[in-house]
Amino acid sequence: MKEKIVKPGIVKRVVEKLEGTKINIGGNKHSYKREYNLKYTQEIVDNVICAFMDVIVDIIENGDSVKLNSYMILEPKYYTEKRARNLYEDKEIIIPAQYRVKLIVGSKLEEACKRLSERELR
Numbered sequence: 001m002k003e004k005i006v007k008p009g010i011v012k013r014v015v016e017k018l019e020g021t022k023i024n025i026g027g028n029k030h031s032y033k034r035e036y037n038l039k040y041t042q043e044i045v046d047n048v049i050c051a052f053m054d055v056i057v058d059i060i061e062n063g064d065s066v067k068l069n070s071y072m073i074l075e076p077k078y079y080t081e082k083r084a085r086n087l088y089e090d091k092e093i094i095i096p097a098q099y100r101v102k103l104i105v106g107s108k109l110e111e112a113c114k115r116l117s118e119r120e121l122r
Helices: 007-017 044-060 109-121
Strands: 022-025 037-038 067-070 072-079 082-086 089-096 098-105
Touching: 007 044, 044 067, 044 072
Parallel strands: none
Antiparallel strands: 022 037, 067 072, 072 098, 082 089
16 A cells, blocks of 8 residues: 555556457458467557557646546646745745646546555454
8 A cells, every 4th residue: 555656567567467468450351461469568558658648648738628437537727826824934925826637536446445445444
């Protein structure tokens, strides 16, 4: 539970999850003479994850939201200017108005947290 998984670890886990499956290239009897079955390598999975994240960044940059059914919704949300107090220097600071990404958790992630709670809090 205290482990922080970064992108290479995610890529490795995705490759392990797809270990028995293969990429089917070809399949059209008339235009391809052979059918190739390739494994999902870490390079392929890394490229897919990078492209996926780049697309999400582009969508958020355009002001649109991303909905991954049953997993999450990511949307840009406008936050107005706020006044706050710096406790160390005892000064008032102003946090400028800005857009931030709002994450709405879907049912599958909620269920995963529920299972974690049941397992850890027993």
